Structure formats: structure tokens, C-alpha cells
Amino acid sequence: xxxxxxxxxxxxxxxxxxxxxxxxxDPAVFAAMVESLFAMARLSVExxxxxxxxxxxxxxxxxxxEKAGLVQMLAQRLSPLFARLMPEVPxxxxxxxxxxxxxTANALGLDNAATPIGxxxxxxxxxxxxxxxxxxxxxxxxxxxxxxxxxxxxxxxxMYRAQQGAPDPTLVFLPILLATSASTLAGFxxxxxxxxxxxxxxxxxxxxxxxxxxxxxxxxxxSTLSSVALAALSSVLxxxxxxxxxxxxxxxxxxxxxxxxxxFIEGAREGFDVAKNLLPYLVAMLCAVGVxxxxxxxxxxxxxxxxxxxxxxxxxxxxxxxxxxxxxxxxGSAARAMLIDTMSTHGVDSFPALLAATVQGSTETxxxxxxVYFGAVGIQRARHAIACALFAxxxxxxxxxxxxxxxxx
Numbered sequence: 001x002x003x004x005x006x007x008x009x010x011x012x013x014x015x016x017x018x019x020x021x022x023x024x025x026d027p028a029v030f031a032a033m034v035e036s037l038f039a040m041a042r043l044s045v046e047x048x049x050x051x052x053x054x055x056x057x058x059x060x061x062x063x064x065x066e067k068a069g070l071v072q073m074l075a076q077r078l079s080p081l082f083a084r085l086m087p088e089v090p091x092x093x094x095x096x097x098x099x100x101x102x103x104t105a106n107a108l109g110l111d112n113a114a115t116p117i118g119x120x121x122x123x124x125x126x127x128x129x130x131x132x133x134x135x136x137x138x139x140x141x142x143x144x145x146x147x148x149x150x151x152x153x154x155x156x157x158x159m160y161r162a163q164q165g166a167p168d169p170t171l172v173f174l175p176i177l178l179a180t181s182a183s184t185l186a187g188f189x190x191x192x193x194x195x196x197x198x199x200x201x202x203x204x205x206x207x208x209x210x211x212x213x214x215x216x217x218x219x220x221x222x223s224t225l226s227s228v229a230l231a232a233l234s235s236v237l238x239x240x241x242x243x244x245x246x247x248x249x250x251x252x253x254x255x256x257x258x259x260x261x262x263x264f265i266e267g268a269r270e271g272f273d274v275a276k277n278l279l280p281y282l283v284a285m286l287c288a289v290g291v292x293x294x295x296x297x298x299x300x301x302x303x304x305x306x307x308x309x310x311x312x313x314x315x316x317x318x319x320x321x322x323x324x325x326x327x328x329x330x331x332g333s334a335a336r337a338m339l340i341d342t343m344s345t346h347g348v349d350s351f352p353a354l355l356a357a358t359v360q361g362s363t364e365t366x367x368x369x370x371x372v373y374f375g376a377v378g379i380q381r382a383r384h385a386i387a388c389a390l391f392a393x394x395x396x397x398x399x400x401x402x403x404x405x406x407x408x409x
Contacts, residue, residue, distance in 0.1 A: 005386065009288035013295035020296055032294045040290035044282040048275065055271035058116030061249050062098070063267025064260050068253040071097035084204040085197065086138040088128060095124035099142055101245075107150055116271065118146055119376045126377040133380045140385040141191045143373050148187035148392040149364035151180050157361045160339060164348040172354055175403045176361035177219055183363050183396030190388040281375025285367055289330040298326050318401050320352035325359045325397045329390065332365040355404040362396035 017033055020026040065071050074097035075082075082089060082096045089095055098121035105114035122139060129136045135143070154176050162169040192199055199205075253260045292298065306319045321342060328335040339360045343353040366389045374382060 003380075006284060006288050009292045012297050013291040016295040016297040016300060029295060033291050036290035036294035037287050040286040041283055043290075044279060044286050048279050048282065052272065052275045055116045055119065055275045056268045057271070059120055059271030060264035060266075060268035061246055062117065062120055063270070064253040064258060064263045065249040066094060066267075067258045067263050068249065068256050070249065070252055071101075073097070074100055080203050081207045084201050085141060088136065089125070089138050090128075093124065093128070095121050095128075095138075098124060103145070103150070106146065114146075115372070118142075118373060122373050122377055126379075129377075132378060135374060135379050135381060135383050135385055137195050139374075139377075139379070140383060140388070141188075141195070143369065143385050144187040144191050144388045144392060145184065146373065147364045147366045147369045147389040148184040148396070149180060149362075150184040151176070151361060154180075154361040157357050160336070160360075161343070161348060161357060164340070164343045164353075166348045171349070172357045172361070174219065175354070175358045175400065175407050178403045179358050179362035179396050179400040181215065182399035183392045186395030187388055187392030190391045191384070194384045194388060277378075278372060278375050281371045285371035285375075289367060293327065293330070298323070301326060317351045318355055318404075320346060321355035321359060324356040325400075328359065328363060329366040329393050330368075332368060335360055335365070351404065351408055354408050355400060358400040358404055359397055362400050363393045366390060366393055 013033065017029045020029045062071070071094050072092060075094055076092045079091040079096065082099075083091060086096075098117055102114050102118040102121055105117060121142065125136065125139045125142065126132065129139065154173070157172060157176060158169040161172070189199075191197075197204075250260055253263065302319070302322055305322060306316060309316050309319055323338040324335050324342065327338055339353075339356045342356040343350075346352045366386075370382065370386065370389070374380075374385075
């Protein structure tokens with residue numbers, strides 16, 4: 001699947017570039033595509049520099065947590081749930097605790113902690129994979145839930161709106177929460193259908209019901225806060241949890257007589273080894289995405305969408321926010337640029353800008369997640385992972401449109 005997808009990006013880009021050069025008289029498109037290739041290759045190295053540091057740091061602290069038994073304890077507590085979701089993963093396996101930590105970090109918007117923990121979890125799952133080049137069911141479920149990116153506190157979106165002069169930067173908080181919940185549920189049910197998971201199991205139903213109650217309670221509480229209080233809580237809670245985890249790992253390790261410094265160095269070495277193997281996968285995927293964008297294929301798709309919406313007679317305001325939705329699965333930086341451009345062009349509190357902000361917070365950069373997580377363990381056949389992740393993306397976009405018409409229409 002990855003081979004077909006990667007080749008498809010280049011072929012679609014070539015066809016669009018040929019159309020622009022021969023029919024529209026724009027031969028400069030080829031120069032733009034070549035420039036994009038080198039720019040994305042350079043960006044891959046810049047991303048790798050950041051990953052080297054964060055992976056080395058967090059895998060060092062995680063090694064302390066592992067030796068102190070914290071990850072194993074968390075895994076044992078969650079074994080009844082994961083026995084239903086990931087039956088091929090043994091009860092109490094370290095991957096289960098790491099997966100939980102990763103989901104927690106994602107929910108709090110702690111991207112700098114979520115990725116290293118997630119990569120460690122993926123490596124643990126790979127140790128159980130009988131076919132190392134083919135994604136296992138457990139790895140696919142983990143990746144799709146990461147790509148759907150359930151986030152309770154989208155701090156970065158608030159920051160972008162504040163930078164553009166929004167009087168209430170957190171105005172999109174509830175729409176984002178509803179949209180990201182929809183994308184996560186869609187991704188989960190897509191994988192459950194593909195893997196034929198028994199969703200009627202009483203243990204699984206009780207866990208899902210409990211999670212829904214907790215999420216509802218969080219929404220109810222956070223919706224009562226003012227924009228100033230919500231922004232402050234987002235910042236304080238995220239950083240407090242992040243540093244609190246580090247202190248917890250160190251204190252429990254010291255209490256259990258772990259040589260914490262030596263354990264950190266041991267884990268940091270592992271982080272360095274993981275990071276250095278990621279560069280080829282990042283270069284391959286990011287360059288393909290860059291060429292596709294530079295060819296004008298995404299712009300052509302947007303124009304076609306607007307034409308169809310006008311032909312049907314629907315309201316077209318949402319189309320102005322679709323550049324963010326179209327590029328989000330491919331490039332986080334491009335989606336961020338599209339969001340800022342929409343806010344500056346139409347106004348920070350205009351309908352397109354509010355919708356673009358909601359879309360930006362509803363899902364993750366699917367193909368970046370795919371390249372990093374599967375690339376870290378050498379997986380080349382993604383099976384149904386891409387289809388399920390893109391289905392979650394689509395659900396997030398559609399939910400964003402529906403919610404924004406409900407809230408701001």
C-alpha cells in the first residue's frame with residue numbers, strides 16, 4: 001500500500017504539472033516542484049534534529065519508569081481492556097502501559113512527549129510482530145488512534161488565534177473537542193470493523209462507557225470556564241503534567257533503588273538509535289507530499305469542490321476553510337500556514353477561520369505519523385492503516401463542518 005501511495009503522489013503531481021505547463025502555459029511549475037523536493041528534504045533534516053533531542057530525552061526518562069515498574073503496573077491495570085482490543089498482545093506487556101501514556105500525552109496536547117513515548121510503544125509492539133515488514137493489528141489500531149488525535153486541550157490553536165488578534169482565543173474549544181472526538185470514534189470503529197473486534201463484549205462496553213462519561217464530565221467542566229481561565233488551565237495543566245511525570249519517574253526509581261542516571265543514559269542511547277533510522281522514511285514521505293502540493297493538485301481539488309457545492313446550491317462558506325482540511329493529512333506546517341492565511345484573509349472570527357481552526361485541531365498529520373511510527377520499526381506494508389486513518393480524517397472534517405454550522409452558522 002505504501003509503495004502504491006508514494007508512487008501515486010508523484011504520478012498525480014506529474015499529471016497536474018503537465019496540465020499547468022501545456023494547457024495553462026505555466027512551465028514554472030516544474031521549477032517549483034524541484035524546489036519543493038529540496039525544501040522538503042531540508043525540512044526532513046530539521047525535523048530529525050528536533051526528534052533527536054526529544055527522543056533521547058524522553059526515552060531516557062522512560063527507561064527509568066520501566067526499571068521502576070511503573071509502565072508494567074499501568075499495563076497490568078489495563079490488561080482487561082487491551083485483551084479485547086489487542087488480543088495478540090500478552091497481558092501486562094510493557095507496550096500497553098506505554099500506549100496509555102502516549103494517549104494521555106496526546107489528550108493534553110503534549111506533542112513533545114507523546115511522539116517519543118509512542119515510538120517506544122511501537123517498538124514494543126514490533127517485538128511481538130511475526131512479520132516485521134507488515135503492520136500487525138495492534139500496531140494499526142495504535143497508529144490510527146494516534147492519527148485521529150483526541151485532544152482535550154488544543155493549546156496551539158488558541159495561540160494561533162491569539163496571535164491573529166482574536167478577542168476570545170478559546171472560542172473554538174468545544175467545537176474542536178466535539179470534532180476530535182468524532183474523528184477518534186470513527187477511526188476506532190473503522191479499525192474494529194476491519195479487524196472484526198467484538199464490540200459487544202461487556203468489559204469493552206464498560207470501558208467505553210466509562211471513557212464517554214469522563215470525557216463528558218471534562219467537556220461539562222471546561223465549558224463553564226472563561227476564555228482566560230481555560231487558556232491558563234491549558235498551559236498550566238499541560239506543563240504541570242509533563243514535569244510531574246518526570247519527577248514521578250525519578251522519585252519512584254530512587255525509592256526502588258534504581259541507578260536513575262545510568263538508566264537515563266541507557267534509554268537515551270536507545271532514543272538516539274531510533275531517531276537515526278527515521279530520516280529515510282521522513283525524506284521519502286515529505287518530499288512526495290511537497291511535490292504533490294507544488295504541482296497544484298490540491299488547488300485543483302479545491303476548485304472542483306467549490307464548483308460542485310455551488311452546482312448543488314449549498315452554502316459555500318465552508319469551502320474557504322478546506323485548504324486546511326486538504327493539506328492536514330499531508331503536512332502539519334502547511335495546514336498551519338493555511339489556517340493562518342484563512343484567518344488573515346477572512347478575519348480571525350469569520351466562519352471560514354473558525355472552521356479552519358476546528359479542522360486543524362480535529363486530527364493529526366496522518367502521513368507524517370505514518371512515516372514516523374512505521375518508519376521507526378521498518379514496516380513497509382501498512383495494510384488497512386491508511387484507509388482507516390483517512391476515514392478518521394474525513395469524519396473529523398465533516399464533524400467540524402457540522403459543529404461549526406451549529407455553533408457559528
